[in-house]
Amino acid sequence: MMFRFLIPIKCAGLILTLMGLSYQSVAQRIYGGFYTADKLKNSIENCRKYDWAIQLKNSTLQKAAVWKNKTDDALWAMVPAQDVPRTIDVTLNRAAREPKVSGCLNCGNDLSAFGNYPYIVTVEKHPWKIECPVCHALFPTNDFEKYYKSGINKKGVFDSSIADKKLLFNTAHPDVQDPLHQFGVDDGWGYNLTKDKVYRFVGYYNWKQWNYIIDGLSLLSDAWLYSGDTVYAHKAAILLDRIADVYPDMDWAPYAKKGWYHSDGGGGKGKIGGSIWETGLVTTMALSYDKILSGTLNDAALFAFLSKKAKAFQLPSKKGSRELWVHNIDQNILLTIFDAVMKEDIRGNQGMHQLSVAAAAIALNTQPETNKWLNWLFEPLGGAIPGIMLTRFNHDGTSDEGAPGYALMLSGLITQTAALLHGYNGYTAHDILMEFPQLRAGFMVACNMLVAGKSIPNQGDSGATGLVSSSGCNPAFVALGFWLYKDAELGLLAYTANGNKGKGLHAPVYTSNPEALSSEIEAIGKKNHHVSVASRLLSGHGYAILETGGKKNPTGLIMNYGRSINHAHPDQLNIDLFSFGKWLAPDHGYPEYATKWPSNEEWTGTTLSHNLVLVNQKPQKENWTGHTKLFQSVDGFSAVTVSAPDAYPGIEKYERTLLLIGGTKTDTNSYVVDFFNVKGGNDHLLSFHGPPGTMTTTGLQLRQEPGTYAGPDVPKGAWAKGFPVGYSHLYAVQKDSSPAKMFTINWRVSDQYRPVKDPRPVQLKLHVLTPVNDVAVAKGDPPQNKAGNPKNLDYILLHKNGKDLNSVFVSILEPYVAAPFIKNARQIAVDSSEVTILEIENENGTIDYIIKNNVGGHVSTKEIQLEGTIAWLHTRKGKLLRAVLIDMPYLKYKGFSLKGLPSLTGKVLDMNKKTSGEGWILVDRPLPESVTGQYILINNKTNRDAAYLIKEVAPQGKNTRLNFGPLNFVSGFKGPEVNVRKTRVPQTYDLGYEYEFGIGDAFEISQVREIKK
């Protein structure tokens, strides 16, 4: 491929140019490109003036103290070179066919409950030792520090060939005859318990040690920024100079080749560590350098010290002046970073290496190199930011990753890159903030994802089983977005995310008058109305969030229908319910290992472990998104229908409709009605699980079965051979082979279920209202190596088989604390196969009727006549209290005759085809002002969900112009795609755009009518 050849040439050119220029340019260079004289001055002043800044300074100085107190010699000696091994796992071996983690060498305990990185490393307290979190034994048992020091060669780096081998013994058992004399001894290459069982204590320590050093560098440079005290710049400068000495030779590949683990994405590349996490290390190095450059201007002691070191050791570069110091770091850190990005030794998830290059380029602050590197960020085969932003970044502000943790990463990284460019005066060719208006959403999306205002969904390789966490929704980050965009929506969200106040939010510490932002946000918050609980669609990311319940019991139902690629699971249309402060149908969250690992490949990471219908005993196929078919919400009643045809290609229908009912001021209870429509295939298996705790059933006759769901002879966790994937992970099976037509299952949460500080006996009752062939309950284990994860979950498996099935699985989810509020729920048999009617008798004497037309159009039988989609009738003793009709012109049922509204339909006539500006379309009909705040669903022919929130309605003759705010409709570039840094990106930006929908596409806007008697 042409471009693979071109890049190194270009890069080599840059290196030569810089080498030629550098002495001239560095001689004049006082500041980094970002941290200018003004920014440094503002920082120091603000850190004297404002409470929050004083606090920031004080806490930074406190943490930096340990670094400040180190002698120059000690700091210099801290930096290990290439030949000291690094790894992120003590026992995992990638070369082994079935990787196994071994427990602690001393106590034998399985450490998996302590997370993926269980050992404790405290560099200051226990240098060159790692500590078991259970028995607190220290490894290795030998004095590696002494051994390391004995191996420092003329170049000042560790060389095992000269190190004193006599030091390699267990210091607690110094007698050579002692059988434990060699037990737990690690020379750097690991302790071999047996031929196959190796413990890499030193490698693990050194990984952590490098992180510690880079953290120290960051603390020192921040301490300088906030205090202006040159002692911090001095100490940081020593670390940077020493890192620059060793950095060009750092290479992770030799360790990867031995089967060791690091964050290299399996590619075996990296420098200090795997190529992915390397981006974080180098970005910190570059930013720290940018901060402290001017702090070294008159530091004669620094250059004298370095000169002394150059005399004592054969160092790779000359020392003794500021020019030489700047040259060493420019050349051996910044240039090496750019070079390593070109070679993909530094390559992270999208946005990571771009941020590294931006930080390095701006710290270099040397033209023309800096701007060449920055231009590289925007080249199709370079940093490919336009390609990524326009093909992989959606209008909700997430990337093409399926799991929140990963999907939010790109906005976090690109906004940092944007803010860096925004703050660098030397570059004007691109402004990411303005070029890609949807980036604005990146500042808001984490907060917009919060279900019931409380928790980001645990979905895909993200979060943990039932974890309630709002981390990611950071008011300060939203406020930064407001500072950059001055957009009222951002201001309002910053205000609400900050607990309905502007206080505490401010512009960055390096700006003048940073507190002005706080009053601006306060003013916006006071002026605008904000609803804390509101059903919504994140159609770009693929979340439907139904909410109700207000402050008393905020309840949220999330259906995920977006990406099932990358770090997602094959889980389109999966649901989870948040009520009474807990996730009640919890996703497994982050797997045991996000890699080829039995429990991930065949259980956590497959369809069956989710609340989904498995069709033909196969997991879903990976694809981009489902499509919203209906969305509507009024107080106490929300509805959504999403279809996911690409999850099961060849199946006629794979569609889920969810209603969230109740939770109004007068009735705080709420419940979910779930219609899962699957048409086609000969085996439908609905899997559902509640929260961990005690499960009981009513109406089932269960019989214990041997083995697992895969069969009586298949043991738990066996790789799927001759039986469907996932079945062997369902154990302790009980079956009812001829179940009743309707039955219930009740989960009562364990008092160990998080958040544990809430001791309410929360329960979830599932009313199954659909006849099936057989029912089983079974246990399945969520990931076992995550702190706080339950031991197991109770699953219910509703099974139907037969030829060309057409199933509507109907169930009700009832969350409650003390006693259930639904007395009885049943499906009413009617003389129409097109319509489902449910009768829900509540304990308070009311009866709800739910009517759903599964096909659309007219239904006319003896019992019911209607046209349209969904209705809810809330009655007492035969009298109507309230009705909600969605897209339903009329309904006659039980003596009620109600009139509603049809949905509004039409065609798209025109649209904004540019990438910038606002997302507007022109449609071929008049539309009422009242569609503002509704979603328009465009029936497109692409793989995107073209559902947009209408923000503005403007009549234009017989037509109407609708505005959706700052977003664009581009879904990609025309022309071929190529792999650049493990991502498919457009090869060129010259052939025009692909769009999420097209002119001429039909649309629908739902209409709702509420009737209150």
Ligand SMILES: [Zn+2]
């Ligand atoms: Zn132990």
Ligand SMILES: [Zn+2]
């Ligand atoms: Zn999952």
